[in-house]
Amino acid sequence: MEELSSDVMRGYNDVIVLSVLADGDSYGYEISRCINERSGGRYPIKETTLYSTFSRLERSGFISAYVGSETFGKQRTYYTMTDTGRRYLAGKCEEWQLAKDVIGSFIDRFIQ
Amino acid sequence: MEELSSDVMRGYNDVIVLSVLADGDSYGYEISRCINERSGGRYPIKETTLYSTFSRLERSGFISAYVGSETFGKQRTYYTMTDTGRRYLAGKCEEWQLAKDVIGSFIDRFIQ
DNA sequence: ATAATTACAACGACAGATAAAGTAATTACC
DNA sequence: GGTAATTACTTTATCTGTCGTTGTAATTAT
Numbered sequence: 162m163e164e165l166s167s168d169v170m171r172g173y174n175d176v177i178v179l180s181v182l183a184d185g186d187s188y189g190y191e192i193s194r195c196i197n198e199r200s201g202g203r204y205p206i207k208e209t210t211l212y213s214t215f216s217r218l219e220r221s222g223f224i225s226a227y228v229g230s231e232t233f234g235k236q237r238t239y240y241t242m243t244d245t246g247r248r249y250l251a252g253k254c255e256e257w258q259l260a261k262d263v264i265g266s267f268i269d270r271f272i273q
Numbered sequence: 274m275e276e277l278s279s280d281v282m283r284g285y286n287d288v289i290v291l292s293v294l295a296d297g298d299s300y301g302y303e304i305s306r307c308i309n310e311r312s313g314g315r316y317p318i319k320e321t322t323l324y325s326t327f328s329r330l331e332r333s334g335f336i337s338a339y340v341g342s343e344t345f346g347k348q349r350t351y352y353t354m355t356d357t358g359r360r361y362l363a364g365k366c367e368e369w370q371l372a373k374d375v376i377g378s379f380i381d382r383f384i385q
Numbered sequence: 386a387t388a389a390t391t392a393c394a395a396c397g398a399c400a401g402a403t404a405a406a407g408t409a410a411t412t413a414c415c
Numbered sequence: 416g417g418t419a420a421t422t423a424c425t426t427t428a429t430c431t432g433t434c435g436t437t438g439t440a441a442t443t444a445t
Contacts, residue, residue: 167402168284169372171432174401180379190423200375210402212424217401235410235423254383260281261373263312267292271366279433283401286432302392322433324393329432347392347441 165204174206174214175223176257179242179250182224188237189215215240223249277316286318286326287335288369291354291362294336300349301327327352335361 170177181192181199189211196206218224223246229237242250282289293299293307301323308318327350330336335358341349354362 165368165372165375168431169368170376171284171401172280173376177376177379180383183383188423190421199378201378203371204375207403208424209404209426213402233411235408237423250380251383254380256277256281257376257380258384259315260277263277263316264282264285264289264369266311266313267289267308268362268366268369271292271295271362272370280401283432300392302390319434320393321395321435325432325434345442347439349392 163203165200167207167210170204173257174210175218176250176253177204177206178211178214178218179223179246179253182240182242182246183250186239186241188229188239190237192240218246221249222246275315277312279319279322282316282318285369286322287330288362288365289316289318290323290326290330291335291358291365294352294354294358295362298351298353300341300351302349304352330358333361334358 177196178192181187181195187195189208193206193208193211196204196211215224215226219226219240222243224240224242226238226240229239231237289308290304293304293311299307301320305318305320305323308316308323327336327338331338331352334355336352336354338350338352341351343349
């Protein structure tokens with residue numbers, strides 16, 4: 162197994178995107194490459210998944226968008242994490258710890 | 274936080290149910306109580322989620338159903354894990370290890 | 386008597402993910 | 416100069432898993 166199925170990552174795209182934005186504002190294409198790199202190529206997030214994650218996070222007020230000031234190429238939409246987003250991320254990270262424990266309590270004994 | 278949202282558990286119900294059946298055949302209500310107990314009350318799986326998980330697993334050939342021989346109460350439907358199911362569970366456990374690493378690689382630094 | 390528990394099923398709705406297709410600009414290369 | 420590849424984003428329709436609601440049916444507790 163090299164690549165993770167999107168089933169197991171579902172529900173964590175929000176957290177992953179926010180964790181990237183924690184390092185500073187960024188835009189779709191760069192975030193996509195960053196996720197691919199940080200995951201060691203094991204989670205190449207789908208374009209449509211990424212952009213629908215953006216609109217969900219924006220609707221929820223966890224990120225906000227602005228247009229980049231580049232004077233070349235196709236226009237970039239940058240995203241920045243809001244304070245609410247920061248708090249949401251923190252909560253999700255706690256939840257992740259818990260989920261890890263709970264799922265582990267069921268399947269750890271099957272890991273050699 | 275005491276209880277996990279179903280969002281974070283989505284995709285893992287199959288594995289959880291199969292991991293319970295790994296200890297022997299069982300039926301809906303008992304499996305439900307078992308999941309609640311093993312998770313320390315942090316994941317009280319919804320009835321409808323559980324039964325729809327059963328039918329999905331059965332459709333996929335990972336479990337098979339038979340009617341219990343009790344002569345009292347409401348009829349129970351017992352489930353048994355198939356060999357295919359056992360292999361599926363093993364694969365999913367490997368995938369879980371990987372998912373844990375990948376998600377961790379994004380958010381571990383936010384855990385104090 | 387009736388409330389609670391055990392045990393399951395059918396239905397519709399919702400949300401996240403995805404495939405497919407398209408738009409638009411820039412850069413690489415032959 | 417022409418074409419392909421890459422960068423960057425959007426729209427639409429579809430699928431799947433989960434869940435709220437409701438209902439059935441038997442047993443046990445009060």
